[in-house]
Amino acid sequence: MRWSWKIGKVAGIGIYVHATFFLLILFILFVNLHEGKSLATAANGVVFVLAIFGCIVLHELGHALAARHYGVRTRDITLLPIGGLSRLERIPDVPIQELWVALAGPAVNAIIVGAIFGLSTLAGFRPNLTAFRWAGGSFLNNLMAVNFWLLAFNLIPAFPMDGGRVLRALLARRMEYSRATLVAARVGQGIAFIFGLAGLFSDPFLVFIALFVWMGAEQEAASVQVHSSLAGIPVQQAMLTNFRTVLPDDPLAKVVEHALDGWQQDFPVVFGDHVLGMLTRENLTRALAQGGMQSPVRAAMNRDFVTVDSHDMLENTLATMRAARSRSVPVLHDGTLVGLLTMDHIGELLTIHSALRQAQYTAQSAPPHPDTTPR
Numbered sequence: 001m002r003w004s005w006k007i008g009k010v011a012g013i014g015i016y017v018h019a020t021f022f023l024l025i026l027f028i029l030f031v032n033l034h035e036g037k038s039l040a041t042a043a044n045g046v047v048f049v050l051a052i053f054g055c056i057v058l059h060e061l062g063h064a065l066a067a068r069h070y071g072v073r074t075r076d077i078t079l080l081p082i083g084g085l086s087r088l089e090r091i092p093d094v095p096i097q098e099l100w101v102a103l104a105g106p107a108v109n110a111i112i113v114g115a116i117f118g119l120s121t122l123a124g125f126r127p128n129l130t131a132f133r134w135a136g137g138s139f140l141n142n143l144m145a146v147n148f149w150l151l152a153f154n155l156i157p158a159f160p161m162d163g164g165r166v167l168r169a170l171l172a173r174r175m176e177y178s179r180a181t182l183v184a185a186r187v188g189q190g191i192a193f194i195f196g197l198a199g200l201f202s203d204p205f206l207v208f209i210a211l212f213v214w215m216g217a218e219q220e221a222a223s224v225q226v227h228s229s230l231a232g233i234p235v236q237q238a239m240l241t242n243f244r245t246v247l248p249d250d251p252l253a254k255v256v257e258h259a260l261d262g263w264q265q266d267f268p269v270v271f272g273d274h275v276l277g278m279l280t281r282e283n284l285t286r287a288l289a290q291g292g293m294q295s296p297v298r299a300a301m302n303r304d305f306v307t308v309d310s311h312d313m314l315e316n317t318l319a320t321m322r323a324a325r326s327r328s329v330p331v332l333h334d335g336t337l338v339g340l341l342t343m344d345h346i347g348e349l350l351t352i353h354s355a356l357r358q359a360q361y362t363a364q365s366a367p368p369h370p371d372t373t374p375r
């Protein structure tokens with residue numbers, strides 16, 4: 001996400017913080033000083049924000065560990081003032097798995113609320129969920145209230161909150177996945193509309209949340225369409241079989257020649273049956289600037305590249321390519337190079353599929369021609 005800084009790594013997952021989080025810290029300082037509180041109280045407020053920050057990290061780690069249990073890795077976690085955002089490498093395939101992954105985050109907040117409630121009661125205090133104050137008040141009680149709020153907010157059945165995913169997972173047990181997503185997205189937008197309307201007459205902050213929820217629903221609905229268009233298509237149906245390869249000892253001049261007489265941007269570097277590397281357009285231009293036309297391919301090629309199998313499913317392959325930031329990957333079968341898969345080509349395939357789907361939809365919904373209507 002833009003405007004985010006990496007602050008650390010937990011269990012191999014990069015943790016990023018979004019710039020707006022600092023706005024929240026400024027807001028706390030402002031509220032404290034505005035109310036005439038001492039600098040010590042204000043500092044206490046900032047520590048409190050950092051504690052919330054810790055709880056959100058734990059919430060996201062809850063999702064990440066549940067996902068890992070199902071073999072899905074988490075790419076990174078970004079912290080926003082309204083919560084965290086975990087980017088999973090893919091959505092778990094089975095709806096029930098998505099349900100548990102979605103619930104694992106709020107479960108962490110529920111545990112924190114329970115723990116503070118239990119410990120305070122044991123220590124003779126009276127925990128109170130409604131006694132929350134941005135400035136002053138009991139630190140632990142405030143933290144409990146915030147965790148309760150995080151729990152409730154995340155369970156609202158609307159994307160991009162966890163509740164939206166829970167709703168979809170439940171719907172997906174009764175209907176097709178993409179249909180379940182669309183229904184869940186519409187429910188979410190209905191809720192966003194009510195929030196927005198209520199916000200107009202009460203708290204402007206609600207309007208902000210409504211906008212956020214509305215956009216989250218749109219995005220989820222769009223991403224699942226890509227997901228379902230690619231579902232069930234193996235790589236071998238989408239890969240190019242007519243492409244050029246180069247040898248490690250070829251001079252770059254030869255690659256330039258190939259690049260100029262075709263549309264291919266990236267070239268597998270092969271030796272016998274083995275793929276030794278990939279030479280991308282970026283590798284080529286950089287090497288040309290440094291060493292000129294006669295330098296060998298082996299010095300310019302990328303040795304750190306991903307390969308896919310021709311029997312892999314396109315859906316998973318696309319996720320792999322995105323994770324590796326690769327535009328083209330060599331397709332192997334039994335260790336032998338059989339094709340080249342490019343993002344451009346997958347994009348083309350998606351366009352054709354959606355056009356065909358549109359045609360099907362139009363044919364279904366077109367009114368019958370008057371002449372052919374049976375009387």
Ligand SMILES: [Zn+2]
Pocket residue numbers: 059060063105106154162
């Ligand atoms: Zn969550």
